[in-house]
């Protein structure tokens with residue numbers, strides 16, 4: 133009977149596939165692991181097997197199935213369970229060779245129960261690109277990605293990879309400077325590998341707020357050539373540390389209140405990012421130290437708003453200069469009235485610590501009620517309106533479009 137059910141599942145219409153929740157019914161055994169490691173031959177084999185059970189010899193790679201019909205049938209049903217949701221934008225099956233993260237219980241097929249365990253399972257010697265695929269779930273942990281020799285892709289399970297809205301995998305932790313010795317060490321995800329792309333993952337630091345030592349990073353992006361696509365980054369103070377080298381954030385959500393996009397040496401481009409404030413504060417805090425440092429934050433074609441209607445008008449600034457040569461541009465961006473009419477604030481009111489004289493805090497062609505064209509202002513005297521937009525070539529380099537970490541599908 134089970135075999136017949138299997139046939140029905142395999143040959144039936146796709147919409148009859150069991151849902152994600154039903155994966156729990158699958159055996160956690162090496163037969164299923166063997167199949168999941170070879171999606172295409174396994175799928176072909178299962179079809180043949182269930183249609184003509186008596187005449188098919190087991191392939192060598194399926195030896196773990198021990199020729200037990202119940203085991204084979206269960207595994208075949210379960211690879212179907214994990215089959216793709218139709219549509220070109222679904223990312224619901226691990227790419228071939230991916231290291232899999234899955235904390236659902238009791239289901240697990242050669243997978244790791246945490247993101248960090250999967251990172252430790254990566255090869256630290258290979259130069260062949262590696263991928264980690266994360267199944268739906270909330271993973272409460274702090275993750276450190278060290279320097280690898282390979283490029284790395286992180287993909288969270290989603291039915292629509294084009295934005296952050298359908299994300300299902302969340303990495304969450306609760307840590308602030310109260311209990312860590314530097315900002316990086318508070319981050320829920322600390323990414324120290326260049327040539328990394330993240331897709332469709334939610335990363336949160338749930339610490340909240342205290343007046344002193346409240347820094348609580350969601351993401352610490354410490355090195356060059358990193359791309360973040362369709363991600364959600366949630367924190368309060370210092371949510372995203374874009375610290376060094378070329379970085380691209382696109383079609384993503386960034387949430388916080390205090391200096392929540394910050395860093396010192398990075399050339400970072402934010403494209404079609406939804407920036408949401410959750411309290412009074414400042415969106416950016418550029419820590420560019422001197423005129424010689426090639427650091428930029430450019431926020432292009434994005435939106436800035438309160439997380440909901442409880443955030444008062446005028447309660448936020450586009451930024452404040454953390455260091456003397458801060459450099460931040462908002463362009464082609466929709467600003468709601470949460471942005472104060474002066475646009476920018478000094479770092480501090482303490483004389484000598486304003487950091488406004490040598491900073492570049494600029495706008496070009498922003499729209500919405502919080503923008504100059506939308507009737508807001510007058511802007512602070514140190515805030516600039518540019519005559520032309522900043523180009524990605526200026527920020528990310530002339531060859532930015534050909535770089536591996538740049539995914540043009542998100543621009």
Ligand SMILES: *[C@@H]1O[C@H](CO)[C@@H](O)[C@H](O)[C@H]1NC(C)=O
Nearest residue numbers: 306307308309310311312345
């Ligand atoms: C975190 O820091 C606070 C303030 O120093 C301290 O009271 C608390 O015990 C620390 N928590 C942990 C888990 O170390």
Ligand SMILES: *[C@@H]1O[C@H](CO)[C@@H](O)[C@H](O)[C@H]1NC(C)=O
Nearest residue numbers: 306307308310311338339340
């Ligand atoms: C985070 O940890 C702090 C203690 O460091 C605690 O007071 C707070 O309730 C925690 N928040 C959440 C959301 O767990």
Ligand SMILES: *[C@@H]1O[C@H](CO)[C@@H](O)[C@H](O)[C@H]1NC(C)=O
Nearest residue numbers: 403432433463464523524543
């Ligand atoms: C920046 O925004 C403008 C206006 O929407 C758009 O034409 C341009 O392609 C964007 N830049 C990038 C790098 O996508």
Ligand SMILES: *[C@@H]1O[C@H](CO)[C@@H](O)[C@H](O)[C@H]1NC(C)=O
Nearest residue numbers: 422423456484487488489490
């Ligand atoms: C601005 O930078 C110039 C050149 O480095 C320096 O001489 C000057 O003191 C700086 N001004 C302030 C207010 O930091």
Ligand SMILES: *[C@@H]1O[C@H](CO)[C@@H](O)[C@H](O)[C@H]1NC(C)=O
Nearest residue numbers: 433464465496497498499521
């Ligand atoms: C300014 O932005 C609006 C909307 O983003 C666009 O329609 C308009 O062409 C832009 N103007 C210039 C001068 O780029």
Ligand SMILES: *[C@@H]1O[C@H](CO)[C@@H](O)[C@H](O)[C@H]1NC(C)=O
Nearest residue numbers: 260261283327357535536537
């Ligand atoms: C890894 O990234 C680097 C730098 O972006 C790129 O030159 C290289 O082609 C990538 N490697 C592979 C195997 O894709």
Ligand SMILES: CC(=O)N[C@H]1CO[C@H](CO)[C@@H](O)[C@@H]1O
Nearest residue numbers: 404405433434435464465466
């Ligand atoms: C978030 C945002 O402002 N997106 C806009 C980017 O530019 C395109 C083309 O002008 C608009 O259609 C988007 O609304």
